[in-house]
Amino acid sequence: MTTHDGLYDITFIGAGPVALYGMYYAGLRMTRFKAVDMLGEVGGGLMALYPEKYIYDVAGFPKIMAKELTRLLKEQALQYPHTLCLGEKVTELTRGEDGLIHMQTDKGNHVSKTVIICAGLGAYIPRRLDVPDVERLEGAGVHYFVRRVADFADKNVLIVGGGDSAFDYAMMLEPVAKSITHIHRNDFFSAHEDSVRKVKASRVRMKYPFWEVERIGGEDHVREVTIVQSQTGEEETLPIDDVVCNIGFLTNLGPIEQWGLELEHNAIRVDSRMRTNIDGIYAAGDIVTYDGKLKLISTGCGEVAIAVNNAKNYIDPKAKVSPGHSTDRHEIVQKKWDRLRHKKDD
Ligand SMILES: Cc1cc2nc3c(=O)[nH]c(=O)nc-3n(C[C@H](O)[C@H](O)[C@H](O)COP(=O)(O)OP(=O)(O)OC[C@H]3O[C@@H](n4cnc5c(N)ncnc54)[C@H](O)[C@@H]3O)c2cc1C
Numbered sequence: 001m002t003t004h005d006g007l008y009d010i011t012f013i014g015a016g017p018v019a020l021y022g023m024y025y026a027g028l029r030m031t032r033f034k035a036v037d038m039l040g041e042v043g044g045g046l047m048a049l050y051p052e053k054y055i056y057d058v059a060g061f062p063k064i065m066a067k068e069l070t071r072l073l074k075e076q077a078l079q080y081p082h083t084l085c086l087g088e089k090v091t092e093l094t095r096g097e098d099g100l101i102h103m104q105t106d107k108g109n110h111v112s113k114t115v116i117i118c119a120g121l122g123a124y125i126p127r128r129l130d131v132p133d134v135e136r137l138e139g140a141g142v143h144y145f146v147r148r149v150a151d152f153a154d155k156n157v158l159i160v161g162g163g164d165s166a167f168d169y170a171m172m173l174e175p176v177a178k179s180i181t182h183i184h185r186n187d188f189f190s191a192h193e194d195s196v197r198k199v200k201a202s203r204v205r206m207k208y209p210f211w212e213v214e215r216i217g218g219e220d221h222v223r224e225v226t227i228v229q230s231q232t233g234e235e236e237t238l239p240i241d242d243v244v245c246n247i248g249f250l251t252n253l254g255p256i257e258q259w260g261l262e263l264e265h266n267a268i269r270v271d272s273r274m275r276t277n278i279d280g281i282y283a284a285g286d287i288v289t290y291d292g293k294l295k296l297i298s299t300g301c302g303e304v305a306i307a308v309n310n311a312k313n314y315i316d317p318k319a320k321v322s323p324g325h326s327t328d329r330h331e332i333v334q335k336k337w338d339r340l341r342h343k344k345d346d
Pocket of ligand 1: 013014015016017018019036037038039043044045046049050054055056057088089090091118119120121122165255256284285286287295296297298300
């Protein structure tokens with residue numbers, strides 16, 4: 001176990017899109033900041049779940065791929081001096097009698113004047129198909145995410161599910177796969193109408209309503225899948241190399257539940273300044289709840305801007321909560337950071 005490398009002003013738990021945007025503001029407010037994330041790379045859900053999906057509802061980007069948005073968020077965040085602790089899971093968090101926030105991770109300890117929890121939904125656990133052998137074939141043809149489109153080139157693919165992910169994956173894989181069959185067990189889709197229309201017009205073979213997976217066959221890899229129409233009992237066995245399941249996620253807050261935070265429906269309750277019930281601990285993004293909460297990248301980014309600027313005022317009550325306009329502040333802040341960098345080098 002290593003001990004922390006000094007006292008930080010702001011520590012972000014998580015390095016997803018919301019924390020990354022928070023890091024930009026932490027730099028703009030001249031704070032010493034750090035982020036700790038259990039994943040091996042920044043980007044949170046964008047990189048772990050859907051790096052090659054397009055996002056259409058981020059301000060100023062009519063269409064942007066998740067991994068490209070992550071790259072830009074990272075560039076914006078890491079222009080300022082920072083510390084990233086990746087592959088490190090925060091297991092315990094307490095506010096000490098010294099008024100500082102103490103964090104225990106699986107690799108060491110950290111101490112910070114304030115903490116902003118941007119831990120998303122905690123751990124993402126994809127919902128499994130309820131058929132024999134599915135667990136055995138995970139990683140051998142059974143997928144829950146499409147990380148690299150090229151892996152599906154010339155493959156016979158079965159996509160399961162009626163939500164946005166299922167339709168987005170169908171559109172993503174259609175140009176490269178040998179064949180795509182898309183099944184759904186309900187008689188309605190929860191995906192955007194436009195996505196449904198596009199997939200229907202493509203060469204994707206859609207089987208709905210009421211089609212579900214009955215059996216997955218294959219020894220060391222998926223070879224075939226039997227699907228069944230649950231109302232009529234009609235069955236079809238298809239040669240399939242890859243099954244992409246999109247039937248939802250179970251989420252688990254894990255250790256966060258034990259940190260003494262006020263929780264509601266698996267989320268941390270915050271006030272309008274993104275404060276939790278513990279002084280010095282703020283939260284933003286998918287992990288929070290308040291009246292009217294929406295779990296979106298754009299709302300999470302707004303929340304973390306509020307959290308960081310209030311944390312700045314908590315650390316230094318003479319500092320205003322409002323950061324001023326970046327158009328005015330950017331160059332001044334750059335010069336200040338440069339001076340600090342040079343001072344350190346001397
Ligand atoms: C398939 C899919 C498509 C989506 N499409 C859109 C869309 O089009 N537009 C949109 O606005 N939103 C979309 N979303 C939602 C969007 O991804 C989330 O709102 C966003 O990722 C929330 O960001 P976050 O930073 O709060 O959390 P996350 O992105 O979940 O990041 C949280 C990070 O915290 C880390 N973490 C958790 N617990 C700990 C711990 N104890 N210690 C250390 N690290 C920890 C995790 O490893 C993770 O990296 C989509 C979601 C999915 C699943």
